[in-house]
Structure formats: structure tokens, C-alpha cells
Amino acid sequence: MSYTVHGTSTSGNCHKVRMALDILRLPCEWREVDILQGETRTPEFLAMNPNGKxxxxxxxxxTFLAESNAILWFLAEGTPLVPSDRLARAQVLQWLFFEQYSHEPAIAVARFIRCFLKKPDDPRLPELARRGDRALAVMERHLSDRSYFAGDTLTIADLALFAYTHKAADGGFVLENYPAVSAWLARCRGAPGVTEMPTP
Amino acid sequence: MSYTVHGTSTSGNCHKVRMALDILRLPCEWREVDILQGETRTPEFLAMNPNGKxxxxxxxxxTFLAESNAILWFLAEGTPLVPSDRLARAQVLQWLFFEQYSHEPAIAVARFIRCFLKKPDDPRLPELARRGDRALAVMERHLSDRSYFAGDTLTIADLALFAYTHKAADGGFVLENYPAVSAWLARCRGAPGVTEMPTP
Structure with missing residues (x-):
């Protein structure tokens, strides 16, 4: 199979896919998409993903597959990045859904408003800060007695959560307040193929 | 394995789990949780799910598994509700993530504000209406030339999207504007185990 990613290098949702491709050594063409120039709203893009993301x-x-965490699963199922045990697989999915519902909409959106839109006084930021800190507190509690999110090794759950967490300071979050999260980030950074996301 | 669901019968995220259990004829104890009375914020509940949902x-x-769509996958993997083909599995996940990111936060939240909080003048509703209609339009386009979301038969992607879509009118949405979605809802209702969610 040949792969092409239509993605934005400074987007965490895209960066997680790039890390999975790198870790799994899957050859892939990368086509850069400029969200701010409306390139996800063209008829050509919407034909690939009607949701425009x-x-x-x-x-x-x-064949076109959307949703970053579904792409991660597609690329990684059958490799060590997705466990084979049924319960462990569901636990990976639990954290992938946590990431998309409770983490990304706060932490990534705060980063987008501050770093892309450059609006540090945006009225949405206080509520996003509150929700993002709640997500980081949930992660802190979970990581207090384990090394990775699901099982004893790095999985796509870690890649998905690493993507925006390691740049959470861009959204105004103070990672030093979360020592277990900070230790986990350092652990992830030690894995081959886990890389820093480019700054906008 | 014995199962207990800690859930709220009038929540779509819980109703989808109930439908999967019914379709798969899995015995299960149901413990009703009253969200509005703070029962997801007790130490006992947070010990099961630190995210309080x-x-x-x-x-x-x-062992405690959170996130409705991860629970669906756990219950249904290996049954006809989850395809065995790798691409089809990822397409099921694509729609599960769409549901949690682009659909539920608009359509379910609008319903919650109108039916549970009883605040029809809430200032968040216009933006939620816009986002919910966008999600319904994405579904309408996808269903224009197919019967179910992933593959030719009912999967957990359909169960997940049925849960809040069939009650979208509760959130102020006009399903008659989406004929392909309406036809799919009728198709889902014809499947054994697919049931109406109780009204709050």
C-alpha cells in the first residue's frame, strides 16, 4: 500500500500520524495543507474528508481515512504500538477518546488561539484553561503509578496524548504543575521516532 | 466475565452501550447514576473514572473501562458489529471519533441545555446549532449513497451515531432537513436491539 498524508506540520493531530509513520518506518508522501488559507474547505479536500479537517x-x-486517532489505529494495529489483548486494546481506545473529547478541544484550541490566531485576550481562553487543567489532572492521576497510558510500553495512546501535551505551554499551561505528566513526557521523548512538533 | 454499567438511562453515551449489550445478548447489571445530583463527582465514582463521566x-x-465508544469496541470486537477487515475497522473508528469530536459536543450538549437544564435562551445554543447542523450535513453527504456508516451492515459506528441523532429534535435540530439521515435512522430502528432512548 502507498500512503500520502494531507496534513499540517504544526498540528498535533497531524504530528501524531507523522510519529507513528516514523516509528513504524512506513514510507509516506506528506502534502502540506495550510488551514488558515482555507485549504481544508476546497471541493478537492472535502471530497477526501467531508468534515474538512x-x-x-x-x-x-x-481511499481516504480521516480522524487522526483512527489513522493511528489503522497504521499501528498488529504492531507493538497496539496491544493484542482485548482489554488492553480497549484501554488504548479509552485514552484515544479521552484525548479527542476532554484534552484536544481545550489544550489544542488554547494553543491555536494563542499561537495561530495570536489573540491572548480571547474571551474563550479562561474556560479552555480550566478544562485543559482538568484534563492534565486526570492524566497526572493516571500516571502517578504507571509509566505509559495503557500497558507497560509505549502505544498509540501515548503518541496521541504526547502530541498536544508536549506543546501545552503554547496554550498557556504550566506543565511543571504536573510532575508525573512531565516524567512521562521525558519517557516518550526517549523513544525512537518521538519528535518535537514544529513551532508555528 | 460479569459486567456492570454505571450509567444514566437518558444519556445517549449510555444508551449506545445498552443497545450493544442488548444486541449481543450480554447479561449486565445496570446501576443508575444521577449526573445532576453530582453522583459522577463522588470519590467512589472518580476511583472508577477520574474523568468523572x-x-x-x-x-x-x-476493572473499569470508561469512554462510551471504547466500551462499544470492547463489547463488540469479534462480533458482526465490528468488521474484521483492517480498513473497515479503521472506518468504524473514523466515525466513532467523528461522533465524539464533531457531533456529540454540539447535538448532545444542545439537548442537555434544552431538556435537562431547561434553558432555551442559553447563549451557547446558536453556536451549538450551527455546529450540529454541520455534523448532520456531513452525515447526510456520507449516507447519500450507502445504507450504513462503515460497510454494508449495522456496526457500532451506527449505534454510536444513532444514540444522539434519533433524539436530535430534543436539541432543536430539524431531522426532516436530512432525508438520507432520516432513512438511515429508520433502517437502524428496524434492527433488533436498537431502541428509543428514554426522555428525561
Whole structure:
């Protein structure tokens, strides 16, 4: 199978896909998409993903898969990045859904408002800060007695949560307040293929 | 394995789990949780799910799985509700993540504000209406030339999206504007185990 990612290098949702491709040594063409220039709203892009969001994985140029965490699962199922045990697989999914529902909409959006839109006085920021700190507190509690989110080794749950957490300071969050999260971030950074996301 | 669901019968995220249990004929104890009375914020509940959300699936009384769509996957993997083909599985996940990111935070939250909080003048409603209609339009486009969300038969992607879509009118949405979505809802209702969610 040949892969093309239509993605934005400074987006955490896209960066997690890039890390999975790198860790799994899967060859892939990367086509850069400029969200701020409306490139996810063109008819060509909407034909790939009617929801108008990056990343999109094109498979053999004819099949298109959207939603970053679904792409992670597709690429990594059958590798050590997705456990084979049924319960452990569901626990990976639990954290992938946590990331998309409780983490990304606060921490990534706060970063987007501050770093892309450059609006540090945006009225949405206090509520996003409150929700983002709540998500970080949930992660802190979970990581207080374990090394990775699901099982004893790095999985796609870690890659998904690493993507925006390691840049949470961009959204105004203070990672020093979360020692277990900070230790986990250092652990992730030690894994081959885990890389820093480019700054906007 | 013995299952207990800690859930709220009028919550779509919980109703989808109930439908999966019914379709798969899995025996399960249901413990009703009253969100409005703060029952997801007690130390006992947070010990099961530090994120303080229903549903939680207790497995043999000792292991706790959160996030409705992760619970669906756990219950249904290996049954006809989850395809065996790798791409089809990822497409199921794509729609599960769409549901949690682009659909539920608009359509379920609008319903919650109108039906549970009883605040039809809440200032958040216009933006939620805009986002919910966008999600319904994405579904309408996808269903224009197919019967179910992933593959030719009912999967957990359909159960997840059915949960809040069939009650979207509670949130102020006009389903008659979406004929393909309405036809799919009728198709889902014809499947054994697919049931109406109780009204608050």
C-alpha cells in the first residue's frame, strides 16, 4: 500500500500520524495543507474528508481515512504500538477518546488561539484553561503509578496524548504543575521516532 | 466475565452501550447514576473514572473501562458489529471519533441545555446549532449513497451515531432537513436491539 498524508506540520493531530509513520518506518508522501488559507474547505479536500479537517490519509490514492486517532489505529494495529489483548486494546481506545473529547478541544484550541490566531485576550481562553487543567489532572492521576497510558510500553495512546501535551505551554499551561505528566513526557521523548512538533 | 454499567438511562453515551449489550445478548447489571445530583463527582465514582463521566463498564467488579465508544469496541470486537477487515475497522473508528469530536459536543450538549437544564435562551445554543447542523450535513453527504456508516451492515459506528441523532429534535435540530439521515435512522430502528432512548 502507498500512503500520502494531507496534513499540517504544526498540528498535533497531524504530528501524531507523522510519529507513528516514523516509528513504524512506513514510507509516506506528506502534502502540506495550510488551514488558515482555507485549504481544508476546497471541493478537492472535502471530497477526501467531508468534515474538512486534517489529517487525511490517502491509501493507494483512492481511499481516504480521516480522524487522526483512527489513522493511528489503522497504521499501528498488529504492531507493538497496539496491544493484542482485548482489554488492553480497549484501554488504548479509552485514552484515544479521552484525548479527542476532554484534552484536544481545550489544550489544542488554547494553543491555536494563542499561537495561530495570536489573540491572548480571547474571551474563550479562561474556560479552555480550566478544562485543559482538568484534563492534565486526570492524566497526572493516571500516571502517578504507571509509566505509559495503557500497558507497560509505549502505544498509540501515548503518541496521541504526547502530541498536544508536549506543546501545552503554547496554550498557556504550566506543565511543571504536573510532575508525573512531565516524567512521562521525558519517557516518550526517549523513544525512537518521538519528535518535537514544529513551532508555528 | 460479569459486567456492570454505571450509567444514566437518558444519556445517549449510555444508551449506545445498552443497545450493544442488548444486541449481543450480554447479561449486565445496570446501576443508575444521577449526573445532576453530582453522583459522577463522588470519590467512589472518580476511583472508577477520574474523568468523572458516565458510562463506566465494571468488568468482574475490579476493572473499569470508561469512554462510551471504547466500551462499544470492547463489547463488540469479534462480533458482526465490528468488521474484521483492517480498513473497515479503521472506518468504524473514523466515525466513532467523528461522533465524539464533531457531533456529540454540539447535538448532545444542545439537548442537555434544552431538556435537562431547561434553558432555551442559553447563549451557547446558536453556536451549538450551527455546529450540529454541520455534523448532520456531513452525515447526510456520507449516507447519500450507502445504507450504513462503515460497510454494508449495522456496526457500532451506527449505534454510536444513532444514540444522539434519533433524539436530535430534543436539541432543536430539524431531522426532516436530512432525508438520507432520516432513512438511515429508520433502517437502524428496524434492527433488533436498537431502541428509543428514554426522555428525561
Amino acid at each position: 486534517v489529517p487525511v490519509l490517502a491509501i493507494d490514492g483512492t | 458516565v458510562p463506566v463498564l465494571a468488568i468482574d467488579g475490579t
